[in-house]
Amino acid sequence: MSIKYPYNPTNHLLHVLFEEQQRAHFISNNAIQNISKSLNLPHAQVEGVVEFYAFFHREPRGQFDILFSNCTSCGDAWLRQRLCDKLNVKLGETRSDGLVSIDQTSCIGMCDHGASLLLNNSLTITSLTAKRIDQIVKLVESSTALQEWPKHWFDISDNVHKRGLLLTEPFQPGSALKVMIEHNPPEILNEIIVSGLKGRGGAGFSTGLKWKLCREAIGDAHYVICNADEGEPGTFKDRVLLNSYADLVFEGMTICAYVIGAKQGFLYLRGEYRYLLDTLNATLQKRRETGLLGGNILGQGFDFDISIIVGAGAYICGEESALIESLEEKRGIPRIRPPFPVTQGYKEQPTVVNNVETLATVAKIVLHGHHWFESHGTNRSKGSKLLSVSGNCARPGIYEYDFGVSLQEVLNDVGAENVQAVQVGGPSGRLLGPDHFNHLISFEGLSTGGSLMIFAKHRDILALIHNFSHFFAHESCGFCTPCRVGTRLLENSMSKLCNGHSTAYDIDEIKHISALVSQYSHCGLGVSAAHPILDGLKYFQKSFEEKILKKEMEPEFDLDSELSEARAITDRDDPGAHL
Amino acid sequence: MSQSISIDDIEVPFESGQTIMDAALAAGIYIPHLCHNPCLKPHGSCKLCSVEVNGRSVSSCTTKAEDGQEIINNSEKLNKARLTITQMLFIEGNHLCPTCEKTGHCTLQAVAYHLGMLDGHFPQFYPKREVDASHPSIMLDRDRCILCELCVRASRDMDGKNVFAISGRGTDSHLSVNSPTGKLVDSNIDKDDLAVHICPVGAILIKEHGYEIPIGCRTFDLRSIAEIDLGDVKLSEKSQHNE
Numbered sequence: 001m002s003i004k005y006p007y008n009p010t011n012h013l014l015h016v017l018f019e020e021q022q023r024a025h026f027i028s029n030n031a032i033q034n035i036s037k038s039l040n041l042p043h044a045q046v047e048g049v050v051e052f053y054a055f056f057h058r059e060p061r062g063q064f065d066i067l068f069s070n071c072t073s074c075g076d077a078w079l080r081q082r083l084c085d086k087l088n089v090k091l092g093e094t095r096s097d098g099l100v101s102i103d104q105t106s107c108i109g110m111c112d113h114g115a116s117l118l119l120n121n122s123l124t125i126t127s128l129t130a131k132r133i134d135q136i137v138k139l140v141e142s143s144t145a146l147q148e149w150p151k152h153w154f155d156i157s158d159n160v161h162k163r164g165l166l167l168t169e170p171f172q173p174g175s176a177l178k179v180m181i182e183h184n185p186p187e188i189l190n191e192i193i194v195s196g197l198k199g200r201g202g203a204g205f206s207t208g209l210k211w212k213l214c215r216e217a218i219g220d221a222h223y224v225i226c227n228a229d230e231g232e233p234g235t236f237k238d239r240v241l242l243n244s245y246a247d248l249v250f251e252g253m254t255i256c257a258y259v260i261g262a263k264q265g266f267l268y269l270r271g272e273y274r275y276l277l278d279t280l281n282a283t284l285q286k287r288r289e290t291g292l293l294g295g296n297i298l299g300q301g302f303d304f305d306i307s308i309i310v311g312a313g314a315y316i317c318g319e320e321s322a323l324i325e326s327l328e329e330k331r332g333i334p335r336i337r338p339p340f341p342v343t344q345g346y347k348e349q350p351t352v353v354n355n356v357e358t359l360a361t362v363a364k365i366v367l368h369g370h371h372w373f374e375s376h377g378t379n380r381s382k383g384s385k386l387l388s389v390s391g392n393c394a395r396p397g398i399y400e401y402d403f404g405v406s407l408q409e410v411l412n413d414v415g416a417e418n419v420q421a422v423q424v425g426g427p428s429g430r431l432l433g434p435d436h437f438n439h440l441i442s443f444e445g446l447s448t449g450g451s452l453m454i455f456a457k458h459r460d461i462l463a464l465i466h467n468f469s470h471f472f473a474h475e476s477c478g479f480c481t482p483c484r485v486g487t488r489l490l491e492n493s494m495s496k497l498c499n500g501h502s503t504a505y506d507i508d509e510i511k512h513i514s515a516l517v518s519q520y521s522h523c524g525l526g527v528s529a530a531h532p533i534l535d536g537l538k539y540f541q542k543s544f545e546e547k548i549l550k551k552e553m554e555p556e557f558d559l560d561s562e563l564s565e566a567r568a569i570t571d572r573d574d575p576g577a578h579l
Numbered sequence: 580m581s582q583s584i585s586i587d588d589i590e591v592p593f594e595s596g597q598t599i600m601d602a603a604l605a606a607g608i609y610i611p612h613l614c615h616n617p618c619l620k621p622h623g624s625c626k627l628c629s630v631e632v633n634g635r636s637v638s639s640c641t642t643k644a645e646d647g648q649e650i651i652n653n654s655e656k657l658n659k660a661r662l663t664i665t666q667m668l669f670i671e672g673n674h675l676c677p678t679c680e681k682t683g684h685c686t687l688q689a690v691a692y693h694l695g696m697l698d699g700h701f702p703q704f705y706p707k708r709e710v711d712a713s714h715p716s717i718m719l720d721r722d723r724c725i726l727c728e729l730c731v732r733a734s735r736d737m738d739g740k741n742v743f744a745i746s747g748r749g750t751d752s753h754l755s756v757n758s759p760t761g762k763l764v765d766s767n768i769d770k771d772d773l774a775v776h777i778c779p780v781g782a783i784l785i786k787e788h789g790y791e792i793p794i795g796c797r798t799f800d801l802r803s804i805a806e807i808d809l810g811d812v813k814l815s816e817k818s819q820h821n822e
Contacts, residue, residue: 520664
């Protein structure tokens with residue numbers, strides 16, 4: 001069952017499919033057949049994976065394949081339409097000459113850089129303006145090779161505005177490992193446990209306890225996985241950590257491996273961050289060359305290596321068991337729990353899955369000791385938290401605060417005025433109005449994985465909630481009925497509402513579906529999918545009331561417009577052809 | 580030492596390793612379900628068998644019974660949720676019960692009867708789904724598929740063939756066939772495979788056996804889903820079209 005060390009990521013199904021998509025601009029039946037043979041995987045498994053992940057396609061995409069973010073922070077429907085119009089291509093389609101295809105995608109983690117898009121699933125262009133769109137159009141129309149596009153278009157800065165516990169001082173690679181090897185694994189584990197560190201991904205489970213359970217679990221091998229599938233709209237702190245603090249993250253993984261007895265680790269990087277891959281691999285290589293990774297680390301007879309697996313556009317893979325399924329070259333469907341990954345994770349072996357920020361924090365705790373960490377934050381939320389701030393504010397970017405900071409203080413620091421609402425923790429978190437701005441960010445107060453999206457008074461709350469409903473319906477894995485059908489029903493209900501066709505009855509229906517999806521879904525995606533709607537109904541009731549019709553019932557569809565196809569076929573548009 | 584759980588205040592014994600569903604079925608208590616079959620590994624996707632354990636909703640088919648659990652199964656709240664979930668399954672596919680060969684033998688329809696479902700309630704999705712009629716004796720009509728994966732599991736774990744899989748994501752999820760062309764005729768399926776007979780709806784049908792039993796005399800015309808699931812009706816008997 002166990003794998004060879006170090007793991008060779010070249011043959012991973014996701015990577016083989018990526019290469020094929022890049023080469024042929026789609027994945028044909030023939031390709032599926034060849035890949036299934038060469039990797040010795042069932043044909044249907046390969047096909048299932050191709051059709052599960054948003055970045056693989058069964059129909060040819062353009063030579064320039066553009067995916068425009070539809071996030072409320074890093075998307076822009078107007079610019080997207082401009083790009084479609086100027087290139088004469090419909091959204092979701094490939095132009096007939098095969099030159100270009102344009103589609104939308106969920107948040108790509110560029111929320112502090114304004115409107116952004118992904119190019120050929122491997123490059124990212126941020127800070128889009130009408131002018132930049134027009135420049136892109138010219139380069140596409142002239143089939144200019146990507147190597148000749150202006151290099152600085154693809155630069156992505158960190159935008160760190162406030163540094164705290166984690167980011168203040170530069171990190172010397174190996175410094176935490178040198179402290180680590182002076183202690184045995186139980187001592188290091190104890191250090192993590194007494195520090196009170198809780199997972200930074202959002203769930204807030206004790207990191208030390210997770211490691212302890214994994215260490216004690218019996219298996220042929222133990223694994224450590226760094227969850228860098230940062231897919232929650234509005235979150236980009238992991239991108240910044242991986243860009244400028246990768247050594248800190250890898251050192252955290254190595255410490256975890258030392259404690260639980262792992263020889264192999266994986267960094268699961270979201271497909272949207274593929275542009276970081278070469279630099280991350282170079283960092284890993286440098287660590288191997290300097291004795292910080294690989295065989296006999298720091299001459300202590302401790303072996304551990306890290307491989308990077310890149311995802312392909314699926315928010316659900318941020319859920320740890322879905323992530324493990326994806327690592328195992330399958331569709332990213334959340335597993336039944338228990339058993340939990342700590343006892344049966346990757347290849348059914350004991351596995352720790354930790355967030356990027358958690359692992360970076362671990363390295364700092366080992367370096368400075370638990371007292372250093374404990375003296376920050378609140379009683380039940382130790383340490384600091386990185387916030388990814390975006391939306392309507394003067395200075396979007398990364399802010400690091402000790403736990404216990406009030407939402408209002410953050411809003412002041414980032415230059416947010418006339419704030420109507422803040423989405424804390426992304427769409428799966430909470431949508432809050434000014435009555436809640438005095439609340440404190442902490443596990444016991446306002447809990448967040450780090451996303452903080454600010455909406456000024458001119459923003460249409462219902463449109464924002466509609467956007468989030470679309471997000472969940474698009475990202476639902478489809479495994480369980482309440483989430484698969486429920487999120488789609490919620491999206492449709494929000495469309496009806498935003499189009500001004502809803503009645504009080506429809507609001508009751510929305511509440512009914514929301515309750516069902518929240519209560520009976522298989523995993524966290526479904527459980528939290530209705531949060532923005534329910535918070536909207538609770539705190540922004542007026543926005544809903546203003547939009548609904550004052551009558552008992554309005555049908556789901558407009559019969560006259562449904563007849564438009566028949567009119568087109570019969571070439572009629574006279575009054576008699578209308579209702 | 581004997582262990583027991585309580586289901587709607589009835590004490591139910593169980594053996595270590597049994598799920599709540601296992602214990603309930605053994606004790607003659609019906610918990611509505613669609614994706615569960617005692618012969619196969621539990622799946623927990625349809626969510627119809629959701630029960631409340633100490634106030635929390637869980638799938639009874641995947642949750643292990645633990646001594647002293649207090650479980651609510653037959654409550655108005657749960658049956659209403661099950662009704663809504665069943666309605667969801669109806670509207671996301673294209674179910675034409677009056678003309679379907681599986682009418683009266685269909686578990687989805689029977690569960691709907693059991694829960695008192697009178698309409699689809701939600702607007703239809705009207706998905707476009709592919710029919711595969713390539714095989715001489717087996718027909719695959721994805722319009723009626725409810726993604727329970729019983730055929731996937733039966734083929735993989737019982738037939739040892741791995742003929743079926745699920746592809747796609749969200750409401751685009753669909754049943755796919757593990758053959759180079761994606762067609763049933765090019766797979767190694769056989770009409771005697773369990774996977775062919777386990778479909779709870781009319782997605783997988785045997786050709787040339789239409790309407791051998793008249794409507795009115797079919798499985799669920801004569802007995803309720805609860806009676807069938809709790810009775811000694813063997814899987815092969817209740818699923819065969821030519822019974």
